[in-house]
Amino acid sequence: MTETTPENAALWLPKRGARFELGPAPYTAPAAGEVVVRVRAIAVNPIDGMPGFAYRLILPWLNFPAVVGSDVAGVIVEVGPGVTRLRPGDRVVGAAGGIEQNRNRAAEGAFQRYVVLKQSMTATLPDDLSFEQAAVLPLAVSTAASGMFQHDHLALPLPTIDAEDRRETVLVWGGSTSVGSNAIQLARHAGYRVVATASPRNFDYLRSLGATATVDYHNRTAADELIDAIGDSPLAGTLAIGNGSLKPTLTIASAVPGSRRIASAQPALLTRVSSLLRRHKGIQVSSIWGGSLKDNEVGPGIYVDFLPAALAKGTYQAVPNHVIVGAGLDKIPDALDQLRKGVSAKKLVVTI
Numbered sequence: 549m550t551e552t553t554p555e556n557a558a559l560w561l562p563k564r565g566a567r568f569e570l571g572p573a574p575y576t577a578p579a580a581g582e583v584v585v586r587v588r589a590i591a592v593n594p595i596d597g598m599p600g601f602a603y604r605l606i607l608p609w610l611n612f613p614a615v616v617g618s619d620v621a622g623v624i625v626e627v628g629p630g631v632t633r634l635r636p637g638d639r640v641v642g643a644a645g646g647i648e649q650n651r652n653r654a655a656e657g658a659f660q661r662y663v664v665l666k667q668s669m670t671a672t673l674p675d676d677l678s679f680e681q682a683a684v685l686p687l688a689v690s691t692a693a694s695g696m697f698q699h700d701h702l703a704l705p706l707p708t709i710d711a712e713d714r715r716e717t718v719l720v721w722g723g724s725t726s727v728g729s730n731a732i733q734l735a736r737h738a739g740y741r742v743v744a745t746a747s748p749r750n751f752d753y754l755r756s757l758g759a760t761a762t763v764d765y766h767n768r769t770a771a772d773e774l775i776d777a778i779g780d781s782p783l784a785g786t787l788a789i790g791n792g793s794l795k796p797t798l799t800i801a802s803a804v805p806g807s808r809r810i811a812s813a814q815p816a817l818l819t820r821v822s823s824l825l826r827r828h829k830g831i832q833v834s835s836i837w838g839g840s841l842k843d844n845e846v847g848p849g850i851y852v853d854f855l856p857a858a859l860a861k862g863t864y865q866a867v868p869n870h871v872i873v874g875a876g877l878d879k880i881p882d883a884l885d886q887l888r889k890g891v892s893a894k895k896l897v898v899t900i
């Protein structure tokens with residue numbers, strides 16, 4: 549920046565298993581292909597609230613002190629060399645990649661006032677979409693999109709705002725989760741019919757996102773109900789989200805015509821053990837890493853080519869609905885406490 553350098557602050561994680569601490573942070577200028585965003589809203593995700601054992605298991609590479617968090621919305625203040633698509637003043641939402649193994653730096657963690665984002669993982673926002681509502685999107689969209697569109701997962705064609713209907717079905721187990729809500733919409737935008745699970749209180753919500761059939765995952769007959777709902781429309785692929793999602797989705801994928809690929813959002817180890825134990829022949833179960841799309845064509849396919857247009861045109865909803873927990877970085881631990889108690893078709897957000 550040519551003027552005075554902005555004063556940054558971050559919610560630091562000093563070491564593994566420690567408590568978050570609010571403190572000053574350096575302002576990091578964007579490198580080639582990067583932008584800096586003045587953050588206005590941050591959403592929290594299950595992984596953010598597990599700094600102890602789970603971080604050792606899931607993020608063993610993480611450098612400390614760390615700034616974690618994935619979901620930000622705000623205003624661009626500076627763009628790096630080669631960035632022409634975005635300009636200072638643009639309202640954006642973006643996926644912060646600080647915890648990724650091949651990024652692994654505090655400057656790119658969401659929990660701070662000025663964050664460095666990859667331009668290819670940053671989408672412009674229409675004026676009528678608030679920062680608070682937009683912040684619900686990044687990790688949920690990224691996880692659903694990695695699972696659905698990467699070649700190592702379901703390998704479906706990328707979404708567009710005017711996709712032609714295909715005569716195939718995508719199964720989303722866990723449709724009312726943040727990941728599932730976005731999976732339903734992405735699958736619809738890729739032209740697929742969608743069948744999904746949730747608690748009955750969320751059936752209308754799932755239908756509003758484009759699901760044609762909804763099943764209560766608590767029912768012992770849920771797998772059979774889904775097999776009926778899929779009918780003779782071949783399965784294009786399955787997204788397994790939430791505890792206990794692998795067993796029934798393995799049963800379903802082996803009972804209906806079509807793709808035998810299941811992309812699982814559960815931890816990799818759990819996915820591997822759980823699918824090995826069942827040894828369903830011919831079914832390919834893969835484990836999603838929600839940040840992997842940043843390293844392939846799916847990241848820009850979603851954040852550059854699809855999301856800005858779909859949000860502007862109103863064909864894509866920023867869901868689930870946000871709930872503001874408080875204002876200020878120091879309210880993030882409260883949001884994480886609340887998230888640990890559980891949410892239903894909601895995303896917890898802190899304004900900055």
Ligand SMILES: NC(=O)c1ccc[n+]([C@@H]2O[C@H](COP(=O)([O-])OP(=O)(O)OC[C@H]3O[C@@H](n4cnc5c(N)ncnc54)[C@H](OP(=O)(O)O)[C@@H]3O)[C@@H](O)[C@H]2O)c1
Pocket residue numbers: 593594595687688691721722723724725726727728746747748750765789790791792793812813814815836837838839891892893894
């Ligand atoms: N692999 C990755 O990279 C990655 C990235 C992000 C998230 N995840 C994982 O994906 C899952 C969803 O995350 P999220 O942030 O989207 O969750 P979330 O929005 O916080 O999930 C809340 C929802 O979970 C649903 N739910 C509760 N138990 C369920 C079950 N046994 N099966 C299916 N749905 C259930 C509830 O549905 P009802 O209220 O309708 O009952 C509720 O709407 C979590 O396990 C998370 O750890 C993985």
